[in-house]
Amino acid sequence: MSDLKTPLLDELEKGAWPSFVKDLKTMADKKPMVKDLLRQLEKSYTDKRGYWKHGGLVGVMGYGGGVIGRYSALPDEFPGVSHFHTVRVNQPSGWFYTADALNELLDIWDEHGSGLLNMHGSTGDLVFLGTVTDELEPTFRALTAKDWDLGGSGSDLRTPSCCVGPARCQNACYDTLALTYDLTHKYQDELHRPMFNYKFKIKMSGCPNDCTAAIARSDLGIIGIWKDDIQVDQAAFAEYVDSGMDIQGAVVDKCPTKCISVEGKEIKIDNSDCVKCMHCINTLPKALKVGKERGAAIVLGAKAPIVEGALFGSVMVPFMKMDDFEELHDLIERIWEFWDEHGKNRERIGECVERVGLANFIEGIGLEPIPQMIKEPRDNPYIFYEEYYEEE
Amino acid sequence: MAGEISIEQIADEMYQLVAESAGQKKLKSTDLTKAMTSKYGDKVSKQDCKDAIKMLIDSGRCVYGYYGGSSIELPRVEGSANQ
Ligand code: HEM
Ligand code: HEM
Ligand code: SF4
Numbered sequence: 305m306s307d308l309k310t311p312l313l314d315e316l317e318k319g320a321w322p323s324f325v326k327d328l329k330t331m332a333d334k335k336p337m338v339k340d341l342l343r344q345l346e347k348s349y350t351d352k353r354g355y356w357k358h359g360g361l362v363g364v365m366g367y368g369g370g371v372i373g374r375y376s377a378l379p380d381e382f383p384g385v386s387h388f389h390t391v392r393v394n395q396p397s398g399w400f401y402t403a404d405a406l407n408e409l410l411d412i413w414d415e416h417g418s419g420l421l422n423m424h425g426s427t428g429d430l431v432f433l434g435t436v437t438d439e440l441e442p443t444f445r446a447l448t449a450k451d452w453d454l455g456g457s458g459s460d461l462r463t464p465s466c467c468v469g470p471a472r473c474q475n476a477c478y479d480t481l482a483l484t485y486d487l488t489h490k491y492q493d494e495l496h497r498p499m500f501n502y503k504f505k506i507k508m509s510g511c512p513n514d515c516t517a518a519i520a521r522s523d524l525g526i527i528g529i530w531k532d533d534i535q536v537d538q539a540a541f542a543e544y545v546d547s548g549m550d551i552q553g554a555v556v557d558k559c560p561t562k563c564i565s566v567e568g569k570e571i572k573i574d575n576s577d578c579v580k581c582m583h584c585i586n587t588l589p590k591a592l593k594v595g596k597e598r599g600a601a602i603v604l605g606a607k608a609p610i611v612e613g614a615l616f617g618s619v620m621v622p623f624m625k626m627d628d629f630e631e632l633h634d635l636i637e638r639i640w641e642f643w644d645e646h647g648k649n650r651e652r653i654g655e656c657v658e659r660v661g662l663a664n665f666i667e668g669i670g671l672e673p674i675p676q677m678i679k680e681p682r683d684n685p686y687i688f689y690e691e692y693y694e695e696e
Numbered sequence: 697m698a699g700e701i702s703i704e705q706i707a708d709e710m711y712q713l714v715a716e717s718a719g720q721k722k723l724k725s726t727d728l729t730k731a732m733t734s735k736y737g738d739k740v741s742k743q744d745c746k747d748a749i750k751m752l753i754d755s756g757r758c759v760y761g762y763y764g765g766s767s768i769e770l771p772r773v774e775g776s777a778n779q
């Protein structure tokens with residue numbers, strides 16, 4: 305690596321944390337691509353500007369998404385990264401892999417690409433970083449031969465993703481993994497053949513802790529919730545009291561709706577006032593558990609600020625049973641139908657709803673307006689006065 | 697549910713639209729679908745249009761592009777990707 309001089313990048317190796325620079329250097333002798341990646345990055349640090357160009361037309365036959373085209377703006381100086389496309393690989397639900405499966409993926413990528421990858425990209429996919437156009441079809445063939453598939457990109461359904469849910473978490477109110485698997489298969493066309501105005505992300509969280517951040521990062525968030533009472537184990541609660549924990553300060557005072565009280569070593573929750581923020585359950589996991597009547601709340605329209613400002617999801621359905629997913633499929637298809645009909649190019653569904661108005665949207669997808677259709681938690685309830693006018 | 701108008705015919709007409717607008721306007725999947733449904737009304741369904749697009753793409757007559765939104769375009773010319 306004698307010809308590799310990267311004084312600025314070297315600074316990044318000095319901190320306490322693992323450094324991607326160190327990682328890349330271990331690959332630089334094996335892959336000319338990685339060496340030029342480091343060299344180009346060093347130059348962009350020196351010049352304080354990026355040298356990547358977005359590539360318009362790369363992909364694999366039949367699919368309109370899954371590959372992000374990337375070219376160096378300085379191909380003569382850095383021939384190794386003259387092409388440096390990213391391949392999104394659809395992750396297994398909850399990101400569970402066997403060691404064999406991982407080895408399979410790594411072998412494919414060592415053979416066809418830079419050998420560099422992300423576990424995982426923000427959307428959820430496993431991300432293969434850097435290959436040339438001619439290697440895209442062979443990579444795709446190698447992946448599909450082992451039953452892997454590409455994820456979404458472009459104006460399509462992005463790879464659905466979920467929290468680990470019932471596989472590892474006692475808070476799960478429905479099977480997030482099963483739903484992710486179901487949606488990924490049911491909407492193959494929407495995932496691989498862009499037919500939308502813009503991207504559409506679906507994220508599944510098993511409970512209101514919302515570990516996938518669905519409320520902020522997905523066009524459609526499916527967030528587990530319960531309808532009945534928080535389950536209480538009073539003996540376990542008494543143990544928390546005996547341990548000397550500051551129950552008043554850590555739990556009672558922090559309940560946003562002040563619906564918890566403690567008498568002696570007993571906890572009382574006025575569930576009719578509980579807004580299911582999860583705080584008490586997170587703080588006293590041995591004593592408190594989510595209720596038994598479980599399902600999910602459906603929120604719609606979150607996005608990060610790209611074309612317009614950031615949006616949070618609005619509640620569309622406060623509670624939906626998640627036994628089979630048909631009611632949800634039906635809702636998703638009505639939402640897409642409306643978006644097809646009324647959406648503009650590069651307008652996310654949340655922006656479309658803001659433009660046409662929530663009332664029109666709700667009517668358009670055939671939902672009944674209800675007070676739970678809030679814009680943000682405990683803020684701006686939408687109230688529909690039409691019926692009052694009609695009565696007068 | 698291809699009734700009076702076959703999927704092949706829809707695909708051919710879509711191809712015409714793509715070819716005519718090449719270099720001027722990028723057409724999206726929804727543009728092609730809307731063009732067909734407004735021309736033929738109930739005689740073509742959205743599913744027919746999806747099937748026609750699939751046929752165009754899988755046969756290689758058209759490809760997906762991505763530049764300010766996903767579009768359906770004529771196959772790439774060698775070297776054009778890097779412009
Ligand atoms: C930069 C380095 C690392 C990061 C960012 C990281 C991050 C995390 C996070 C966010 C969790 C979940 C939080 C939690 O369980 O409370 C976790 C769990 C875990 N980490 Fe790490 N980790 C790192 C390095 C390591 C290393 C070096 C080891 C082992 C030698 C390790 C072993 C584990 C184990 C066993 C768990 C699961 C704990 C459980 O199931 O409760 N991690 N890590
Ligand atoms: C409010 C949000 C979150 C909560 C309450 C949470 C909680 C936890 C807990 C309790 C564990 C240990 C699991 C166990 O003992 O079985 C864990 C592990 C872990 N979490 Fe999170 N987490 C959250 C968000 C996230 C996010 C957003 C990510 C990644 C993008 C993440 C990545 C991980 C990883 C990698 C582990 C370790 C692997 C494992 O133990 O399975 N977590 N988390
Ligand atoms: S969202 Fe809820 S169910 Fe899912 S992992 Fe987080 S705490 Fe568990």
Ligand code: SF4
Nearest residue numbers: 559578579581582584
């Ligand atoms: S979940 Fe939140 S609102 Fe409900 S009782 Fe617990 S702390 Fe209070």
